[in-house]
Amino acid sequence: MIDRASTACVAVGIALLMAAGPLEAQSPSSGRMSALTRTTIDRLVDSLTVERLPGDAIRDKVAEGVLKGADDARILAAVRSLASRLREGRQLLGATASDDELKAAASVLFAGVEPAAIARLVDTQRRRGVASLTMPLTIVAELALRNVPIDLAVSSVESLLRRGARDGELSAFRNTIERDLQQGRTPRDAVSAGMRSTLNGLGRTPE
Structure with missing residues (x-):
């Protein structure tokens, strides 16, 4: 594993x-x-x-x-x-x-995510008592670089964090989106499907 x-x-x-x-x-x-x-x-x-x-x-x-x-x-x-x-x-x-968190932050900033949006992700994660920001920031950067609208990339990851998603669920969310994009889905449709799949796995319903 x-x-x-x-x-x-x-x-x-x-x-x-x-x-x-x-x-x-x-x-x-x-x-x-x-x-x-x-x-x-x-x-x-x-x-x-x-x-x-x-x-x-x-x-x-x-x-x-x-x-x-x-x-x-x-x-x-x-x-x-x-x-x-x-x-x-x-x-x-x-x-x-950590160094990994800082590298992820550099990626997010290059992708065009506004500092205020990054600050919201940081606050959401830390309110959960979870130390690492590496995975959430990395996924936002990767989604943005794959032409997912930045506001959608940020809001979807932020929503998953609020609902208790851990690194494993976030990674699965990203993988679902990547698969759907490769199959020709639009970025918005891929994110919507990824949210449904991830939230179902968490036993939650989409907002």
């Missing part, structure tokens, strides 16, 4: 790779960064580490950029944007947020 925490970490990793935006491919020779760019990135990672933010997220984004042959300017823009979202995530989630 797959460990739920491991599943969440994998999902965060997938969302985070998308969270700085696509790094456009350049010529193969541009895959080698200049010494100045490497120094700039090292300083950024060091700065994030001092701030207790996950500098490894920056390293991962750089590796992605190099692999795709992005030029130095594109890589620097991507990592600076990611660093900004990690810092904003810290402000939204608080000093005790």
Whole structure:
């Protein structure tokens, strides 16, 4: 049986790779960064580490950029944007947020979710006495990046949290939506079906 925490970490990793935006491919020779760019990135990672933010997220984004042959300017823009979202995530989630939660917050912010909506998800989860925000934030980001309207992505996950859904139910909700989207359903229809299925599993009825 797959460990739920491991599943969440994998999902965060997938969302985070998308969270700085696509790094456009350049010529193969541009895959080698200049010494100045490497120094700039090292300083950024060091700065994030001092701030207790996950500098490894920056390293991962750089590796992605190099692999795709992005030029130095594109890589620097991507990592600076990611660093900004990690810092904003810290402000939204608080000093005790884990690295995985901060990465998930960065993904959500890139997806276009407003800080106020993130704050509502944080408040809903914490009122339940549940520590981790990784799975709820990750699923909102993934749904938004799959063309589910942002307000619908947020409200559906928030509703499930209020009704007591745990990481396993949230993961099943996401999987149902992904399956239905692959079968040609519209995002709204897929979310509606996912809500019915998940709430039935919880022994509840949709709002």
